Amino acid sequence: MGGRAKRVTLRSVAQEAGVSLSTASLVFSGAGAVSEATAARVRAAATTVGYRGPDPVASSLRRGRSGVVAVVVEDRLLTVFRDPYAVSRLDGLASVFDEIPASMLLVSQPDGNQGAAATRLASSAFDAAVFFGCGPDAGPVLDTLRAKGVPLVAMDTPVVDDVVRVGIDERPAAAAAAAHLAELGHTRIAQVVLPCDEPAGRVRPAHDYRAERFSTPRDRMHGVADVLGDAVPTVAATASDVDAGRVAGAALLAVADPPTAIVAQSDMLALGVVLAAGERGLDVPRDLSVTGFDGITQSWWPGRLTTVEQPGAEKGREAAHLVRALLAGEAAHDVTLPTRLRVGDSTAPPRSPAPG
Amino acid sequence: MGGRAKRVTLRSVAQEAGVSLSTASLVFSGAGAVSEATAARVRAAATTVGYRGPDPVASSLRRGRSGVVAVVVEDRLLTVFRDPYAVSRLDGLASVFDEIPASMLLVSQPDGNQGAAATRLASSAFDAAVFFGCGPDAGPVLDTLRAKGVPLVAMDTPVVDDVVRVGIDERPAAAAAAAHLAELGHTRIAQVVLPCDEPAGRVRPAHDYRAERFSTPRDRMHGVADVLGDAVPTVAATASDVDAGRVAGAALLAVADPPTAIVAQSDMLALGVVLAAGERGLDVPRDLSVTGFDGITQSWWPGRLTTVEQPGAEKGREAAHLVRALLAGEAAHDVTLPTRLRVGDSTAPPRSPAPG
DNA sequence: CCAGCCTACCGAAACGATTCGACGGCGGTC
DNA sequence: GACCGCCGTCGAATCGTTTCGGTAGGCTGG
Known part of the structure; x- marks a missing residue:
């Protein structure tokens, strides 16, 4: 504790285990044939030298994938999540993200400050983005997302060219x-x-x-x-x-x-x-x-x-499925979900102006 | 569009502008002396070749910082955010993150599935983490976070050794x-x-x-x-x-x-x-x-x-301040916020058993 | 007119992993 | 007994950027 120790890297592990760097990598990434004996030796070496696992950043750089999906909401969180419907959409998203698997980078736009959100998006790593919103002036944010060149999914937004969209009629x-x-x-x-x-x-x-x-x-x-x-x-x-x-x-x-x-x-x-x-x-x-x-x-x-x-949760899930498809390089098309009028106890015929 | 074009890199920009890679980098990172003329030339070259800006992943790898803070909640989002108090804490966090600046990686634990959350955390890049919760069995998640070696801030959780905490009495x-x-x-x-x-x-x-x-x-x-x-x-x-x-x-x-x-x-x-x-x-x-x-x-x-x-929002803000301090390498100490009994209209003396 | 400094720029070495192609040894087949 | 193919392992290249140390040249001061 205290002095910032140099990060323990895969190289040290390989050295300790007496194997090559590439073999050590194979043990952790799981892709590739490594004998059980060697794998065990590498794992032991890892604990010995205190290896904390492959650095996600380096891994992302090499693989070209970060495992992160940006989720952009149109206002500050306090406002957005006051409506349970918004929360259910988000929850639907999250439930499918767990399977993809992907992590969720939540980006808000307090005070409609799209500039700040756009800046943060520009300097964040993610593989795809979902944006919500009944249609803010998404200009700067949308431009940034476009510039990133990542797959985009829109939810309950105005129709935007070449952005896949999930919504209702x-x-x-x-x-x-x-x-x-x-x-x-x-x-x-x-x-x-x-x-x-x-x-x-x-x-x-x-x-x-x-x-x-x-x-x-x-x-x-x-x-x-x-x-x-x-x-x-x-x-x-x-x-x-x-x-x-x-x-x-x-x-x-x-x-x-x-x-x-x-x-x-x-x-x-x-x-x-x-x-x-x-x-x-x-x-x-x-x-x-x-x-x-x-x-x-x-x-x-x-x-x-x-x-x-x-269907709020389903909307979220659909959006996430679109993300998954796009990330897999498959084609994805707009999704329109059904709605239904549910008659409850808050409507009735008007009271007659005069009785009788 | 269609064929996955090779990413336009800073090297192409430098080549196009007739400057070195390092100079081009200086133009975008803003750190270092570059004449205005050269800078303009580089920017022009960037638009010519269609450069999308420095890749955040590569940048993070080199700098050793990702600009992301993980926020771990104890349940699925639908459950967590049904309580406006939880939302206000999150909003408080977000408001300070905007200043740091940091992005928020939101990690949930549906069905108390800490294993999945831990896995995702292990393979995600972030510089610090905040975790909420009245005290789930945070074991796996906490272990993963510890293993990452990043600064940790806890909010409304049981006291944990060597984790800075913000809470109330x-x-x-x-x-x-x-x-x-x-x-x-x-x-x-x-x-x-x-x-x-x-x-x-x-x-x-x-x-x-x-x-x-x-x-x-x-x-x-x-x-x-x-x-x-x-x-x-x-x-x-x-x-x-x-x-x-x-x-x-x-x-x-x-x-x-x-x-x-x-x-x-x-x-x-x-x-x-x-x-x-x-x-x-x-x-x-x-x-x-x-x-x-x-x-x-x-x-x-x-x-x-x-x-x-x-104070929910303030709790979030305090937690974010702790994150900022820890990221800056400063010492940070537990914060205990004040509470106050507010007497409203939902309490009164009990009804007398018998009138008179 | 020269020493020295500052500015603007460049080359090269990281950052930490993944992955492709190659290579040696082993077992199986004709 | 020679050959083919496969398995396990390794070396080296690569991902895209930042940053350190160095160098050329112009300017200032003596």
């Missing part, structure tokens, strides 16, 4: 939620959309929203517009969490002629809307119907949210 | 929560403890619990015992989330002479207990007082939990 999925409300008889419907490059908190008609670089909120808005028209009162959230949903819901419910139903673009937002309703003394679903998106399981709201289920 | 912190309930006049108090190597779901007196390898639940139980004795009815949770808390709370409330107060070892568990109370028609805090631990902010329970606040 956002538009019809969102339309299904809107259609469900319309069928129940609702006519005054509003919506809460995921964070995008639109000012949050203000209620404006949907057609005022561009959300150019944010395909997920945009496509889902289009889905809603397909059913309900593009004048739906809409508010953008600041994050995909309960609190942001509550704020957005409060804004929507504070207008003169409040909606009888609200479409939220994530379950976390929807749950926030449910809270906002409660704060105004409204009961869900009696006074207000709410739909979510994602299909997370949560335990504190006594009911089950009516929501558009999408 | 668990025992008095837990005692404070128990004392608060005692002062309010509660006598029938039960507790929910974090997952450990004890069978979950069964109610037994605290002195039946050993939790040998899990220091956090153990130390907190001791803290409670310091105030209330060691016969407190206790149940272990299966995870630190709302659902596990609800199950545990239900078990504690189902006994013949149910408690009037419950100490939970995390806020997520406490919130689950609140739900369990609601399901039995009990009001918190009128019929049941509940204390948590951590001090997370959540928005769906209308009140504020009485809890022991501990």
Whole structure:
């Protein structure tokens, strides 16, 4: 301890064991024929001289593979992982990485600081990258990843040329939620959309929203517009969490002629809307119907949210499978996963204006 | 595209620019005197030949640093990140890593499979490691990390020789929560403890619990015992989330002479207990007082939990500072952060047995 | 006008492993 | 008994960069 001892290298082991460097290497890498006797001698020598195993860096340099896959998320971890849906995608990824096997380099972009993330990516070693995100201005990061020349997999992002992508059909999925409300008889419907490059908190008609670089909120808005028209009162959230949903819901419910139903673009937002309703003394679903998106399981709201289920963990696993295929040099094609409207306890027909 | 082109190396750039390899390197690493004219020529040559920048692997090999810090969590990501407190610690880490600068290699241990995690760690390149966890059987992982010979920082783990640690004084912190309930006049108090190597779901007196390898639940139980004795009815949770808390709370409330107060070892568990109370028609805090631990902010329970606040993000930041110090070759010492009992709306004096 | 210094650049030696081709010895086959 | 092939081992080249020590040349100061 103390003085930084020179690293014990494979050469010392070979010397100690009285074999050549290459033979010693064979013992550790497992590739190649080595007699059991020699192997044992080498292993013994390794413990004698205190060898810590092949240096991963040197090994990577020679093999041309680092065994690392970069996973790039679009915000700071605190924000990203507040939504259990994001966590489930990550968990799905991780579960397949274990098999590949690959390690996960987690890169976040706090404050949308893509520059810093891009710099770190440029100087990190990895064999492939997965990037998440409903569509941030991924420019710098994407450029860096492209420059690396490694296989790329995108998840829930805008379509990008020559990047394999896993996602869902956002538009019809969102339309299904809107259609469900319309069928129940609702006519005054509003919506809460995921964070995008639109000012949050203000209620404006949907057609005022561009959300150019944010395909997920945009496509889902289009889905809603397909059913309900593009004048739906809409508010953008600041994050995909309960609190942001509550704020957005409060804004929507504070207008003169409040909606009888609200479409939220994530379950976390929807749950926030449910809270906002409660704060105004409204009961869900009696006074207000709410739909979510994602299909997370949560335990504190006594009911089950009516929501558009999408398989989060499976999305992660699919993305990881794409990574594996690309690393193996196989062709990989976009994957579109199915979604399903799950009707729960948060939607009902609107209350009749007058009884009788 | 298609055929795997040979990597463009710094040598080609140097050749193209008509300078030596070493000069070209100087241009990219920034260290050393290069005239602006030459530098420009080299950069131009780089774009001409399509150089993608210095290979991080080769660079790491030569420099002896990879710029990566491994972060080892004790379970699968889905489980770990369900508790916002864990996420805040990770976020704290990440925020300082950005400054170091370092990238984060996230290593999970699904199903407590330390073997797989250890293997992956052994073959991954990193300069230091941080490991979390209330005290899993970290044996294999810890051995691997030790064998690597890199600086280690532990967070909320049992004390380990020669590993720098950041944590809190668990025992008095837990005692404070128990004392608060005692002062309010509660006598029938039960507790929910974090997952450990004890069978979950069964109610037994605290002195039946050993939790040998899990220091956090153990130390907190001791803290409670310091105030209330060691016969407190206790149940272990299966995870630190709302659902596990609800199950545990239900078990504690189902006994013949149910408690009037419950100490939970995390806020997520406490919130689950609140739900369990609601399901039995009990009001918190009128019929049941509940204390948590951590001090997370959540928005769906209308009140504020009485809890022991501990600074999660700061813990992460402190750990990262230790990493930075160790990487710089400086000495680093254990850090113990302060905690504070925050009295909220989930505790009150017990209801008088008979009114009047 | 010369000694000496600083700047800009270069050559070569690492960093620590993997892997390809070659080589000697051994057993099996005709 | 000669030949063929295989198994175990070795030498040497290589992965792509950084960095140390040295050298040429221009500039300054005496």
